[in-house]
Amino acid sequence: MKVVHLAMTPLAGAPIRLVQALNTCTDVHARLVNLNPGAYGTRTFDEDLDFTRHRAQALELLHEADLVHCHHWMDLRANPFGVDLSHKVVLRQFHSEPGFVARHAGVDVQAIVDDPLPQVVIAQFHERLYPRARPVPNLINFDAIDRTLQDLPAQAARRTPVVSFAPTSDVAAGADRWNTKGAPETRALLGRLGAAHDFVIDAFENLPHAESLRRKAAADVVIDELVTGSYHLSGLEALALGRPTLGYLDTRMVAVLAALTGSDALPWVNVHLGAMADILPDLLKDSALCREVGQTSAAWMREHWATARMVDHYVRVYEDVLDGRTMLRATRARLLQDQVLPDLQWLHLSRALYEQREAA
Secondary structure (H helix, E strand, O other), X not given: OEEEEEEOOOHHHHHHHHHHHHHHHOOOEEEEEEOOOOOOOOOOOOOXXXXXXXXXXXXXXXXXXOEEEEXXXXXXXXXXXXXXXXXXXXXXXXXXXXXXXXXXXOOOHHHXXXXXXXXXXXXXXXXXXXXXXXXXOOOOOHHHHHHHHHOOOOOOOOOOOEEEEOOOOOOOXXXXXXXXXXXXXXXXXXXXXXXXXXXXXXEOOOOOHHHHHHHHHOOOEEEOOOOOOOOOHHHHHHHHOOOOEEEOOXXXXXXXXXXXXXXXXXXXXXXXXXXXXXXXXXXXXXXXXXXXXXXXHHHXXXXXXXXXXXXXXXXXXXXXXXXXXOOOOOOXXXXXXXXXXXXXXXXXXXXXXXXXXXXX
């Protein structure tokens, strides 16, 4: 099976990691064509084909492809690649919530979520918002994880603990339901806790991916994201690096992860930002507990997020699409339990953050 992936930006490396996994672990022959590999500036990832430099080769690959895997929205005829995909078997994959995709694509939200072509969606917060899309995992590169750990310098037996946090946005926690990691509030609280409990905060963004991995590996604890109820690539990588990882997972996210991995026990230290002050200092004071939590996290990732296991989700999708299936979602998210109630919980917890700040 020949599959060509089309992406307009690196999308935090998700397409290239998937292509690498397909070529390594399956019989699928996959290539990635990226329209703008440098879209993130200094925040770089591995790449395959740059469309502006390898246009002829990309067009030949598209001609031969059994399936075209489009990351985010692109029109089948009027797209930035200038290719007509209307005669090809096409799968759409979404990596952001529909409103974000619609704004950047210049199309209506309903046109995206109701599109009749087969769809998959990263199994993070986005999945509850795409009623037709099957949730699929965001793969990580365990080879890169292993290289990072092998190259990690020896640490002093006694040193000031380090907490790592890598936001990609400065949007405040209550300013947007999804397109935030609560960076201003998280940085502020980490600053107060660090001063009171003697630990160092390593907050960074816009780094090359390899350097980002090194910074997380050098930390004692990593903060994923503590406000929306979702997890992110940063958290997955921190868990695989064997670092205790704080993240807030709401009830829908817990259920999706359990279904995806087959594991009811999840490795995140599941805590909202409003409760971080009750957990983080005690965790940092107990180095043995930190090691145990980190080792358990790494073992869980090796078993339940193993590349060969996770990439099989995509192979099954390809087989279904080539068999003619267009509706890939098996069970839709329930409006009340999976959307309304988690949203109300987010609203309540976000308000509490501002009430705590005003009281302080």
